[in-house]
Amino acid sequence: MNNELKVSFYLKREGSTERTEVNPDAVYPIVGKIIIGNSIAQFSSKLKIEERLWSVKSGRAIGKSRVAVELNREINKINLSIHVHYRDILDRTGTVIAQDVKNAFQGIATAQKTLLVLFGEMMQNFQTRIGIDRAESTYRKYITIRKQVKRFLKVKYKVQDIPLNQLDLTFIEAFDFHLRVERKMTDESVSSTMLVLFKVVPYWS
Structure with missing residues (x-):
């Protein structure tokens, strides 16, 4: 089983992604995605950012402004926390899926005991x-x-x-x-x- 962990962040745009007019000042929530093998789980980061300040490629805020630096710091904290929970579950059980890591990160007790x-x-x-x-x-x-x-x-x-x-x-x-x-x-x-x-x-x- 492939237990490799991948974490990414992107903007959640409401409605169709095919828009005729882009508003660069629009503010969108940042959503995280956890991928482990074939399992995927999405979660809300509770963070928002203007579209013009967001890099789709890096999944981070652009620039060194106070807003960008603070937001990237929070994203990195989330990323680190997810990796810690992932490693903990994998070390304890020998196997892990994305939903387990999401639940641990969000403090949701899993019904599956060991x-x-x-x-x-x-x-x-x-x-x-x-x-x-x-x-x-x-x-x-x-x-x-x-x-x-x-x-x-x-x-x-x-x-x-x-x-x-x-x-x-x-x-x-x-x-x-x-x-x-x-x-x-x-x-x-x-x-x-x-x-x-x-x-x-x-x-x-």
């Missing part, structure tokens, strides 16, 4: 019930299994975490093989570990 995040949430909920209807020993077991999953993701997929939509039969079989062959665990231990994993993602079981 395995270790969901595992952590389950453990937090479990911990609050220790001494009521849950045992401390089981919680420690969960800690160990989460470490095993984290190690497996790092060794097998070279990622820190993995989106739930990538968890399929191939993943389960690979993890099972990792436990039995590479970690040399007994059948009982493997079964116990897999059962915990199924609890993390209920729709698997």
Whole structure:
């Protein structure tokens, strides 16, 4: 999959682009576009500029006026923020699409959770019930299994975490093989570990 990131900025002109008369003093909003592989996402920069001060080629304001310098500074900040979010998502999950980066940039929580995040949430909920209807020993077991999953993701997929939509039969079989062959665990231990994993993602079981 092509994960290369491209970010561009352009003016959003209302109506037809084929105009018989151009108004150089017209002010237009600046729209950003995120392209990652075949995925595309557009977003509002909340910035505006007169058309005569805009370079279509560079996607930046023209000249060194105060207005141009300040606007270019804001665009560069946006560009940097997008690249930071892009790198963060890619490092954590090993894959990224334009909409994910847009959501992260705009502070929109994505509905798509990742395995270790969901595992952590389950453990937090479990911990609050220790001494009521849950045992401390089981919680420690969960800690160990989460470490095993984290190690497996790092060794097998070279990622820190993995989106739930990538968890399929191939993943389960690979993890099972990792436990039995590479970690040399007994059948009982493997079964116990897999059962915990199924609890993390209920729709698997």
